[in-house]
Amino acid sequence: MRVAKSSSFFLPVLMIVSAFVAVVLLFPPIDASEPVLQDEVMAQVTATATATPQAKNDQFQEIKKEIDAKVFMYHHIGPLPDKADDIRKGLTVSEQEFEQQIKYLSEQGYKIMSFAKLDEAILQKQLPQKVVVPTFDDGYDDNYNYALPILNKYGATGTFFIITGKIGKSEYVTQDQVKEIFSKGNEIGSHTVNHPSLDKYRGESLKNELIKSKETLEAITSSPVISFCYPAGKYNQQTIDVVKDAKYKYAVTTKSSLGVIDLENLFEIPRYRISSGRNIEAMLR
Numbered sequence: 001m002r003v004a005k006s007s008s009f010f011l012p013v014l015m016i017v018s019a020f021v022a023v024v025l026l027f028p029p030i031d032a033s034e035p036v037l038q039d040e041v042m043a044q045v046t047a048t049a050t051a052t053p054q055a056k057n058d059q060f061q062e063i064k065k066e067i068d069a070k071v072f073m074y075h076h077i078g079p080l081p082d083k084a085d086d087i088r089k090g091l092t093v094s095e096q097e098f099e100q101q102i103k104y105l106s107e108q109g110y111k112i113m114s115f116a117k118l119d120e121a122i123l124q125k126q127l128p129q130k131v132v133v134p135t136f137d138d139g140y141d142d143n144y145n146y147a148l149p150i151l152n153k154y155g156a157t158g159t160f161f162i163i164t165g166k167i168g169k170s171e172y173v174t175q176d177q178v179k180e181i182f183s184k185g186n187e188i189g190s191h192t193v194n195h196p197s198l199d200k201y202r203g204e205s206l207k208n209e210l211i212k213s214k215e216t217l218e219a220i221t222s223s224p225v226i227s228f229c230y231p232a233g234k235y236n237q238q239t240i241d242v243v244k245d246a247k248y249k250y251a252v253t254t255k256s257s258l259g260v261i262d263l264e265n266l267f268e269i270p271r272y273r274i275s276s277g278r279n280i281e282a283m284l285r
Contacts, residue, residue, distance in 0.1 A: 063122055066260040069131040070110075070284065071252065073271040074098075078142035090275050095146045101280050102154050105132050108284075112156035114187035115227040115250045122263075134158035135252060135271065137229055138191060139166060144177045152184055161191035161229035161252075164216040175220055182221045189227035190214050190248070197234040206239065210246045226250060240267045259284075 075091035077098050084092070093101075105112055111128040113121070115135075121127045134151075136143045139162035151158055160181055166172040173181070182188050192198070192209040193216075201209060210228070217225045226249040230239065233254030243251050244267065255270035262269075272283060 063125065063127060063263065065264060066262050067127060068129070068259065069118065069133060069261045070259050071133045071135060071257055071261070071269060071271040073254070073273050074134060074136045074147070075138060076140055076142050077147040078145060093274060093276055097276060098147060099150045102150055102156055104281065106154045106156070112154070112158070114157045114159040115189070116159070116187040117157060119226065119249060135229070136160045139163050139173045141171055141173050141177065144173050144181060148181055148184065151186065157185045157187070159187040159189050159227055161189045162217060163191045163193070163195045164213040165193045178220050182223070187227060188217050188221050188225060189229060190217055190225055191229045192231055195231040197232060198230060198239045199234045199236045202238065206242050210242055214246060243267055
């Protein structure tokens with residue numbers, strides 16, 4: 001009887017102990033020193049969200065209303081022709097002087113770029129602190145012969161405004177030269193078909209000057225043309241409206257620059273007029 005009672009007592013205890021051991025083996029306790037997977041994932045998500053906040057819709061977000069960007073206006077680059085008049089002299093910068101200017105800008109840390117590259121920098125929110133945009137009006141062949149090699153030498157680019165009705169004519173670039181200028185990373189912009197005073201143009205004649213020149217240049221470069229230059233700085237509100245309708249993004253004037261570009265007024269961008277003897281070091285102070 002005593003044996004029976006002992007057996008009946010220890011058997012349930014043995015079963016309970018066995019069950020406890022099984023539970024411990026199958027479900028070991030969590031080591032507090034090891035991170036829980038869910039906590040680790042949540043930490044990564046939080047870190048990512050903090051590091052990369054959601055972008056706003058405005059393409060110019062975190063860019064000030066006025067950006068620090070100097071726009072230079074050039075015409076002829078190279079030697080003066082014999083018996084050059086005062087107008088031609090005022091529009092000409094020698095090859096040596098032009099190189100001195102580009103070299104100085106490079107040494108001072110300026111990023112020398114076209115409007116197309118400026119546009120990319122703004123959209124990518126990677127606008128350099130110091131920017132110069134050199135522009136070349138009319139499409140003279142001396143721009144190809146003298147300015148282009150210097151820009152290439154210093155890793156710089158610019159915007160070349162071409163009068164499409166002058167392409168291939170004496171003293172102007174050819175179609176192949178336009179292609180080569182573009183192939184070197186420069187921008188080709190429109191300067192109309194015939195270089196008229198646009199403030200006197202209306203309706204279809206105005207549209208033709210703005211749209212046909214754009215289409216011609218886009219056919220040559222196989223690339224969108226986004227920049228425009230008002231001939232002789234002549235324009236009015238109707239001109240601006242047609243420029244916008246033609247899908248340009250930037251338009252330059254002959255107004256004197258203060259060294260900034262107003263991002264809320266990209267169709268009346270002022271420029272520094274660069275003529276022979278202009279001290280750009282003093283100008284940029």
